[in-house]
Ligand SMILES: Nc1ncnc2c1ncn2[C@@H]1O[C@H](COP(=O)(O)OP(=O)(O)O)[C@@H](O)[C@H]1O
């Protein structure tokens with residue numbers, strides 16, 4: 001049984017007063033339980049769009065996505081939201097922690113949507129997760145008192161606290177120095193191996209990509225398997241864009257995977273009212 005499959009997936013948008021733009025074309029990808037896949041591709045190649053498909057945030061224009069061998073398009077948006085919340089964890093370049101909330105409160109947040117025992121024991125579960133990422137001494141620290149590496153660890157604890165079966169990482173080390181980046185990736189691997197979760201890592205960085213078992217390259221919306229991602233040449237523009245201190249335009253692009261609306265849909269923004277038992281509000285996007 002496959003965890004997630006994409007067959008002939010195409011995503012086309014029609015910007016106002018412009019011709020249709022095909023962002024993904026004919027993407028085939030099968031993710032097995034416990035799989036580890038890397039995807040490299042230049043800026044603008046469609047990586048975030050693909051990540052939104054893998055994360056069940058958007059549906060393809062054509063083609064099919066299945067989760068646990070069931071076609072996702074048959075699900076209501078609310079059911080997809082629930083499935084995503086329970087089964088998929090996202091790690092972004094931006095840590096997206098809530099300022100003014102402690103590490104423990106940040107990691108507890110996804111559990112506000114759970115029910116029963118998990119909801120009741122949410123603080124203990126969150127504290128155990130922070131211990132697992134080596135931050136048991138930081139439970140009551142505010143994000144601005146933590147280093148970049150520690151903030152990413154909190155973000156990872158928050159992404160993994162519900163025990164996802166699929167971990168989707170979009171440039172997870174993009175804002176970290178080399179050593180911190182490697183140790184953060186080791187941490188994700190460790191948790192994935194321990195829990196049997198599958199991982200898909202989108203990255204510019206060949207050394208991060210090489211950690212995966214299977215490698216792909218996305219080029220103008222076309223996904224192809226590659227033997228060794230380190231043999232994929234980087235352009236000077238790629239290097240500039242992967243630099244942590246590059247101008248923030250790319251990171252704040254409203255279409256990026258970690259845009260505000262995506263964060264809201266992932267429940268990484270403050271829940272509005274009465275969080276207990278309520279799923280995050282669905283804001284299904286429809287392209288014009
Ligand atoms: N909703 C949209 N409307 C118009 N263009 C879009 C939309 N989403 C993505 N694009 C364009 O599609 C291309 C791929 O975007 P994206 O998936 O964000 O690439 P990447 O993450 O690889 O940088 C870019 O040229 C982007 O500007």
Ligand SMILES: [Mg+2]
Pocket residue numbers: 047048049256257
């Ligand atoms: Mg992107």
